[in-house]
Amino acid sequence: MKTRKDQFSFKLCCLTILSILTTSATNAAIVYDKDGNTVDVSGKLIAKGKYAFSGDNSHKDAGFAGVNVNGQTKIDDDLTGYGFWEYRAYQNTAAYGQATETRQAFAGVKSKSVGSIDYGRSNGILYDAESFTDVAPSHSAMTWGGNYNDNFMTSRANSVLTYRSPKSAGPAKGLNYGVQYQSKNEYGDVKTSNGTGIGISLGYDIGNGISLIGAYSDSNRTHDQKADGLGDKAQAWASGIKYDNTKIYLATVYAQTQNTTRTGSSGSAGFAKQTENFEAIAQYKFDSGFRPSLGYVQTRGKDLAASGTFTGGDADLAKFAEVGVAYFFNPKFKVYADYYFNLLDKDSTYVRSVGGMNGSADVLALNASYYF
Known part of the structure; x- marks a missing residue:
């Protein structure tokens, strides 16, 4: 068993490696380039605070340092091997309790004519659709997709084999698709486990800044997950649609899930039998560097199980408006303020008994970000 000192030493070692990589990347994005092999490093340093406004107001530090390492090796004229690692270290608690995580880590091969295939920890195929609206300064991807990692194929996931199509030409120009297979993962926690599953996504860039996306996944549930009787x-x-002309960004996503979405303020109140989800966001980028953002999200649970004074049935799991503004001093540094207007009925029996997905308070996020 690792002692507290051993755990701290391990985290210190990880942070030291992060520091070395960060220092190198500050001077040059490409840290190695020889004989067809390249390694480049990028990342960000984030100072962030979240202020919740409810019966008793609270503040939480949410800052972190993140680093991405991307490597490629030329195999022949058409084939390239690659690997990617994304690492993050948080500073939201006292030193001994600070968390670190590998967000993504995968490797594969790609071909201009055939496409790419990789395996490891990466974004689930359903995030292809959720990414259309996950562009708010802070408050987006907070319900069915992106809110919880290791939630089948809705966000970052382990043990996924992913194929991506090459760029299409001719009549199929603008068409792209992906196929993903996920192996079974049992972590002793029904919230983050999954059975084998497969997912697909299909996208089409119409042109003039307009893109369409659709994604679907089907996963087996583990033995422990099936104990809730949901199947x-x-x-x-x-499915989603977006318009992006570099200045104006408009996007909307509609999704449905079955036995997938976690409920409760901490995601520990079981899976919703079914959810319907609607998201929309609008942004405008001024030449001065300002980028205001306005979004709306609603996730409604269907045929939910009874709990406490909630007798079961339909209820809003999350419902909020996002209003924010970011200011880009230059491509390397920005600040933002983003406000989460919680529109849940705080007096409903569901919210009182189970809790909203993101709580029931309004939240203000303030941030300063440096990118390298």
């Missing part, structure tokens, strides 16, 4: 499968589908 053998966890399924989800999503």
Whole structure:
């Protein structure tokens, strides 16, 4: 068993490696380039505070340092091997309790004519759709997709084999698709475990800044997950459309999930039998560097289990408006303020008994970000 001192030493070692990589990347994005092999480093340093406004107001530090390492090796004229690692270290608690995590880590091969295939920890295929609206300064991807990691194929996930199509030409120009297979993962926690699953996504860039996306996943549930009586499968589908002309950004996503979405203020109140989700966001980028953002999100649970004074049925799991503004001093440094207007009915029996997905308070996020 590792002692507290051993755990601290391990984290210190990780942070030292992070520091070395960060220092190198500050001077040059490409840290190695020889004989067809390249390694480049990028990342960000984030100072962030979240202020919740409810019966008793609270503040939480949410800052972190993140680093990305991307490597490639030329195999032949068409084939390239690659690997990617994304690491993050948080500073939201006292030193001994600070967390670190590998967010993504995968390796694979890619071909201009065939496409790419990789395996490891990476974004689930359903995030292809959720990414359309996950562009708010802070408050987006907070319900069915992106809110919890290791939630089948809705966000970052382990043990995924992912194929991505090459760029299409001719009549199929603008068409892209992906196929993903996920192996079974049992972590002793029903919230983060999953059975084997498969997912697909299909996107089409129409042109003039307009893009369409659709994604679907079908996963087996583990033995422990099926103990809730909701069935053998966890399924989800999503569709979205966006318009992006570099200045104006408009996007909307609609999704449905079955036995997939975690409920309660901490995601520990079981899976929702079914959810319907609607998201929309609008942004405008001024030449001065200001980028205001306005979003709306609603996730409604269907045929929910009874709990406390909630007798079961339908209820809003999350409902909020996002209003924020970011200011880019230059491509390397920005600040933002983003406000989460919680629109849940705080007096409803569901919110009182189970809690909203993101609580029931309004939240202000303030941030300063440096990118390298």
